[in-house]
Amino acid sequence: MKVLHVITGLGIGGAEQQLRLLLRHLPVQHGVVTLTNPGAVAAGIEADGTPVTHLGMAGNRDLGALPRLARIVRQGRYDLVHTHLYRACVYGRLAARLAGVRRVIATEHSLGEAQIEGRPLSAGTRALYLASERLGTSTVAVSPSVARRLADWGVPPARIQVVPNGIETGRFAFDARARRLTRGALGIPEDAYVVGGVGRLTPGKRFDRLVRAVASVPEARLLLVGEGQHREELLRVAGECGAADRVLLAGACEDPPSVASPGPSLPELLSAMDAFVSTSPDETFGLAVVEALAAGLPVLYVACPAIDDLPPDAAPGARRIGESVPELISALRGIRDARLARLPQPAAARRYDIARSAGQLMSLYDQAVHGTPSPAK
Numbered sequence: 001m002k003v004l005h006v007i008t009g010l011g012i013g014g015a016e017q018q019l020r021l022l023l024r025h026l027p028v029q030h031g032v033v034t035l036t037n038p039g040a041v042a043a044g045i046e047a048d049g050t051p052v053t054h055l056g057m058a059g060n061r062d063l064g065a066l067p068r069l070a071r072i073v074r075q076g077r078y079d080l081v082h083t084h085l086y087r088a089c090v091y092g093r094l095a096a097r098l099a100g101v102r103r104v105i106a107t108e109h110s111l112g113e114a115q116i117e118g119r120p121l122s123a124g125t126r127a128l129y130l131a132s133e134r135l136g137t138s139t140v141a142v143s144p145s146v147a148r149r150l151a152d153w154g155v156p157p158a159r160i161q162v163v164p165n166g167i168e169t170g171r172f173a174f175d176a177r178a179r180r181l182t183r184g185a186l187g188i189p190e191d192a193y194v195v196g197g198v199g200r201l202t203p204g205k206r207f208d209r210l211v212r213a214v215a216s217v218p219e220a221r222l223l224l225v226g227e228g229q230h231r232e233e234l235l236r237v238a239g240e241c242g243a244a245d246r247v248l249l250a251g252a253c254e255d256p257p258s259v260a261s262p263g264p265s266l267p268e269l270l271s272a273m274d275a276f277v278s279t280s281p282d283e284t285f286g287l288a289v290v291e292a293l294a295a296g297l298p299v300l301y302v303a304c305p306a307i308d309d310l311p312p313d314a315a316p317g318a319r320r321i322g323e324s325v326p327e328l329i330s331a332l333r334g335i336r337d338a339r340l341a342r343l344p345q346p347a348a349a350r351r352y353d354i355a356r357s358a359g360q361l362m363s364l365y366d367q368a369v370h371g372t373p374s375p376a377k
Contacts, residue, residue: 001366002076009037010037010042011039018109025357031050032050038052040252082104082106107163109285129153140161141161142165145309147162164285166357169294174295175267178264178271182268187248193221195220220246250263271295290349301320302323316346317346
């Protein structure tokens with residue numbers, strides 16, 4: 001089976017890194033087209049052995065990209081096209097149809113309650129999405145919460161399949177040696193109480209509230225992993241709060257790391273933390289929370305469909321909290337005072353292993369191409 005993946009961009013981000021993980025676990029022949037930004041994840045995918053084509057799309061209205069993409073689909077003689085992220089879904093479905101490929105699966109990675117991929121939802125966005133969705137075979141939601149949002153938007157429930165995001169669970173197990181070495185490399189004392197967060201540094205992630213909360217907890221330090229437009233603002237807030245020397249912005253972290261990736265890996269950075277906090281109020285899955293749980297960290301989160309969609313005992317180390325700064329302060333003090341030991345990997349981390357997600361997706365591929373699903377793993 002030959003599958004072409006079409007994605008909007010391949011800089012470091014959750015959907016982009018999720019695609020790379022899937023490519024490592026799906027037993028089919030792949031090609032990848034990125035409409036824009038062939039960044040670090042593109043290099044990682046190519047290092048793993050999958051070719052990446054940069055379409056060079058100039059913007060949302062670059063209609064000349066459509067025939068170029070259709071030509072790639074046609075010349076590659078692909079059995080199925082799999083699209084990822086909004087722009088790639090709109091253009092990829094139409095290009096596949098123009099190329100004569102009618103089997104198209106789209107994964108919806110980033111549909112929140114009021115935003116899609118961090119941008120406010122609008123009537124025009126929804127109309128274009130639904131018009132192109134009809135050209136596909138099925139739409140994959142990364143969580144039951146996203147599936148409900150798609151149905152509320154107007155996607156027929158029969159066309160929606162839930163295949164959760166996944167992680168390479170074993171890689172995230174706590175490593176005491178990695179903790180010591182990573183703290184040393186970052187200049188963090190071995191006995192420091194380190195609160196961590198992972199994600200794009202954008203206003204929607206509400207990391208400014210986490211900075212203010214950590215500033216109010218004596219001896220606590222904040223380690224944020226990610227990059228984005230809000231970086232300077234977060235440094236400014238840290239300075240205002242008198243915590244500039246206790247807030248460390250570690251930058252973006254490609255995971256899995258490639259040869260070109262400098263610095264510690266994400267599992268090593270998680271090993272260096274004592275607690276993990278997700279302050280974002282609008283998430284489509286919450287992959288960073290799952291990764292933190294797999295690392296044995298106690299986790300505080302404002303929104304995480306990946307956990308909320310499971311039974312309470314699936315993630316005993318995770319606790320949902322309010323999003324105000326006083327509530328964050330109270331929760332952080334509670335974890336600091338308890339000095340919780342590393343927790344065993346919970347059922348939630350094992351449930352979201354990438355091999356399981358790849359098996360479910362492979363079943364959808366077989367159903368679309370051959371009419372018979374393969375046994376789901």
